Amino acid sequence: MTESVRFTKGHGTENDFVLLDDPEGRLDLGPEQVVALADRRAGIGGDGVIRAVRTRRAGIDAPSDAPEWFMDYRNADGSLAEMCGNGVRVLAAHLRRAGHVREDGFAIWTRAGVRTVEILEHPARQGASWSVRVGMGASDLVPAARTVEIDGHRLEATDVDMGNPHAVAFLPADLDLTDLDLMRRPPTLDPAPAGGANIELVAARGDRHVAMRVLERGVGETRSCGTGVAAVAVAAAHRAGDETGEPWTVDVPGGRLQVGWSAAGDVTLTGPAVLVADGVMRG
Numbered sequence: 121m122t123e124s125v126r127f128t129k130g131h132g133t134e135n136d137f138v139l140l141d142d143p144e145g146r147l148d149l150g151p152e153q154v155v156a157l158a159d160r161r162a163g164i165g166g167d168g169v170i171r172a173v174r175t176r177r178a179g180i181d182a183p184s185d186a187p188e189w190f191m192d193y194r195n196a197d198g199s200l201a202e203m204c205g206n207g208v209r210v211l212a213a214h215l216r217r218a219g220h221v222r223e224d225g226f227a228i229w230t231r232a233g234v235r236t237v238e239i240l241e242h243p244a245r246q247g248a249s250w251s252v253r254v255g256m257g258a259s260d261l262v263p264a265a266r267t268v269e270i271d272g273h274r275l276e277a278t279d280v281d282m283g284n285p286h287a288v289a290f291l292p293a294d295l296d297l298t299d300l301d302l303m304r305r306p307p308t309l310d311p312a313p314a315g316g317a318n319i320e321l322v323a324a325r326g327d328r329h330v331a332m333r334v335l336e337r338g339v340g341e342t343r344s345c346g347t348g349v350a351a352v353a354v355a356a357a358h359r360a361g362d363e364t365g366e367p368w369t370v371d372v373p374g375g376r377l378q379v380g381w382s383a384a385g386d387v388t389l390t391g392p393a394v395l396v397a398d399g400v401m402r403g
Contacts (some may be wrong), residue, residue, distance in 0.1 A: 127157075127213055129164060129396045134343035134374025138166045139214055145177030151198025157401070158196035166197040167342050169194045170207050172214060175229045181337060187227035187234060191217060195338030203283040204207070205220040205346015212237040216250075217395065220381075232283025232360075233257065241389070249392035256347070256387040259354045268319060270307040271300060273341040277309065277319075278316060280351035282387070284337075288355040297323045297333055298387035302341045320348045322356065328355050331371040341376030341400030350387045355377035 125147065128139040138157045140147060154169045156162070171192035175182050178190045191211050208228060215221045215228075216239055224239040225241050236255035243250055263379040264347045268289040275289040287309055291297065300321065312332035319335045332352050351353040354366040367380040 121125065126398070127164060127401055128398050129166070130210040130214065130394060131374075131396065132209045132393050133343065133377060134389055135204075135206040135345060135370055136166045136343075137168050137170050137207055137210055138164045139170045139172060139205075139215070141218065142171050142173045143177070143220065144178060145162050145173050146172075148173060149192070149194070151164075151165045154194040154198040155196070156293070164399075167196055167339050168201065168204060168207060168335070169196075170204075170211055172220070173214045173394050175292060181199055182229055189220065189226075190229045191235075192217075195336070197214055197338040198364075199338040201236070201284060201338070202260055203347050205256060205282075205348075205350060205389050206344055206391070207235060208235050208254050208346070209250070209391060210395070212239060212252050212254075213250040213393040213395055214386060215240075230283070234360075247394070247396070249394050251390070252348070252393050253388055253390040255269065255349050255382070256278075256389050258385065259387050260348070263358070263372050266313075267310050268307045269310065270321065271295065271305060278352050278355045280318075282347040282350050282354075285313055285315065286320055286348055286351035287313075288320045289353055290356075297321065297331055301335065302333060302335050306335060306366070311342045317322045318345060318348050318351075319351050320345070322352050324345060325369075325371060327378055328362065328366060329369045329371075333373065344372040344377070346389055346391070348376070350379050353385060379403055 175190040238253045241251035260278040260281040268277045277287040277289040280286045284336045316337045334348045349370045380388045
């Protein structure tokens with residue numbers, strides 16, 4: 121990536137991304153370029169980098185009936201990621217604003233498969249939020265799969281696969297979310313998954329209402345994680361014995377998201393997407 125590149129900076133509940141519009145797949149985007157773009161001091165800054173590229177031009181194996189647009193998502197450390205629930209909403213808003221899609225409901229191809237999006241609200245003014253619902257697909261839950269150790273506490277963790285791996289642990293009453301220093305004293309998993317996992321720490325807030333903090337693979341602590349929010353709601357509903365399919369509210373440091381279930385049992389994630397700025401990065 122040696123030429124000047126146009127970018128959009130966006131976020132979903134303050135989980136922020138550098139988005140590159142590359143419909144024809146002309147960008148040579150390697151780990152070093154991703155790290156440089158995501159650098160918060162020497163680059164644009166973000167928790168990850170999204171390349172908006174047509175699936176047929178993305179240089180990936182995809183089925184013949186895959187959706188037109190592919191979310192090429194990379195973590196801030198340059199590693200590939202299967203899915204990003206907040207990133208999908210930001211990408212959906214970009215594709216709609218740019219005129220790459222004309223409808224408010226469409227599908228996107230990801231490394232975790234097809235994800236459907238429905239734009240519920242367009243921004244009332246420039247810089248305001250879009251509201252987007254994402255069909256996150258099916259979840260796979262394994263109770264008591266491992267333990268999380270944090271601040272001298274060893275907590276039971278539930279594995280939830282949302283296209284990417286999560287370990288969800290519920291805090292005891294004497295351990296407050298705001299007291300945790302996840303960067304200086306990061307939680308550890310036992311046994312550690314071979315490919316790592318996102319770690320979510322959860323506190324109850326009310327009826328079908330929880331709060332969480334997250335440590336993301338390849339990034340560190342972020343203000344929000346869309347797949348993590350979905351995983352937490354799935355684990356919380358299971359823990360509560362809630363089979364009603366009613367939505368759960370999940371608070372993150374960057375805002376609030378809603379998790380529901382379709383009639384077929386697939387998970388849905390609803391929340392804001394904000395396109396903050398557009399610019400050019402010099403190569």
